[in-house]
Amino acid sequence: MESSFQSENENSFNIYLKDISKFKPLKREEEHDLIIHVKKGDKAAMKKLIEANLRFVVSVASNYRNQGMPLADLVNEGNIGLIRSAKRFDETKNFKFISYAVWWIRQAILQAMSEQSRIMKLPLNRVSTIHNVGKVVSKLEQKLKRFPTCDEIAKHLKIDEGDVREAFAIGSGHSSLDSPFSNEDDGSLLDLIENEQAPSPDDKIDGYFLGNEIEDLLNTLKRREAEVLRLYYGIDCERSHTLEEIAAKYNLTRERIRQIKERAIKRLKHPSRNTSLRKFHQG
Known part of the structure; x- marks a missing residue:
């Protein structure tokens, strides 16, 4: 019976793969126009943008197969990340949509894998808190x-701020690549690689992914600074980590980790580091 069910699922997924193979990649100008329409709430534009990138999600999801989740489920989670990225993408930045989306796709997949293994072991009240925090985050973000602060989420739910932080630590992390550095700074890690003078790449160049640029940025830092940013933003990790978690890992205070993070970000903002990345844009 189980074998029959698996076979049916595999057949359905194979049909899905065949269906999405019909969607052709978008040209840069077409992609830009669609994103502008997506920002205006055009559902047809959203559908076309998503469909054109579904094959890429399968490619990313394939890297995580045989790790506890069926490929079809990984693809479903990746598609959710793709949709989120389409809603949040800033078309004024000088890199391709998929270079931004890849981080959201990976994050969605990794979070699903992490949550599947963790949620099974949690008491129901913890699961409920994680679920409620997720709903409130979406509501307040709009x-x-x-992205709302832990204090804002806690006040909305009328729970302790510590419970909110715990929910983030167990479930999805609170720090994404385009979240602000701090309450006083609207800049984000993605902003550091923006180059307004960069020419648009032609359609033959899938070039490089955003991850390569961020990797080069981090490699200009001291080892501890780079490690803290990787953990905080969830780069090459299953999820992002709170300052408290990072402090515990290095046996340092939360304030010391915050100082290291802020110093690293200040270093990354230096023009010499941004200039070193422009060769990637200018080809």
Whole structure:
């Protein structure tokens, strides 16, 4: 019976793969126009943008197969990340949409894998808190036009701020690549690689992915600084980590980790580091 069910699922997934193979990649100009329409709430534009990138999601998801989740489920989670990225992408930045989307796709897949293994072991009240925090984050993010703080989430749910931080630590991390560095700074890690003078790459160049640029940025830092940013932003990790978690890992205070993070970000903002990346854009 189980074998029959698996076979049916595999057949359905094979049909899905055949269906999405019909969608052709978008040209840069077409992609830009679609994204502008997506920002205006055009559902047809959203559908076309997503469909054109579904094969890429399968490619990313394939890297995580045989690790506890069926490939079809990994693809489903990756598609959710793709949709999120389409809603959040800033078309004024000088890199391709898929270079931005790849981080959201990976994050969605890794979070699903992590949550599957963790949620099974959690008491129901913890699962409920994680679920409620996720719902409130989405609600407040739309209202505030930014990612809400733990304090704002806690007040909305009328729970302790520590419970919110714990929910983030167990479930999805609170720090994404385009979240602000701090409450006083609207800049994000993605902003550091923006180059307004960069020419648009032609359609033959899938070039490089955003990850390569960020990797080069991090390699200009001291080892501890790079490690802290990797953990905080969830780069090459299953999830992002709180300052408290990073502090515990290095046996340092939360304030010391915050100082290291801020110093690293300040270093990355230096023009010499941004200039060194422009060769990637200018080809």
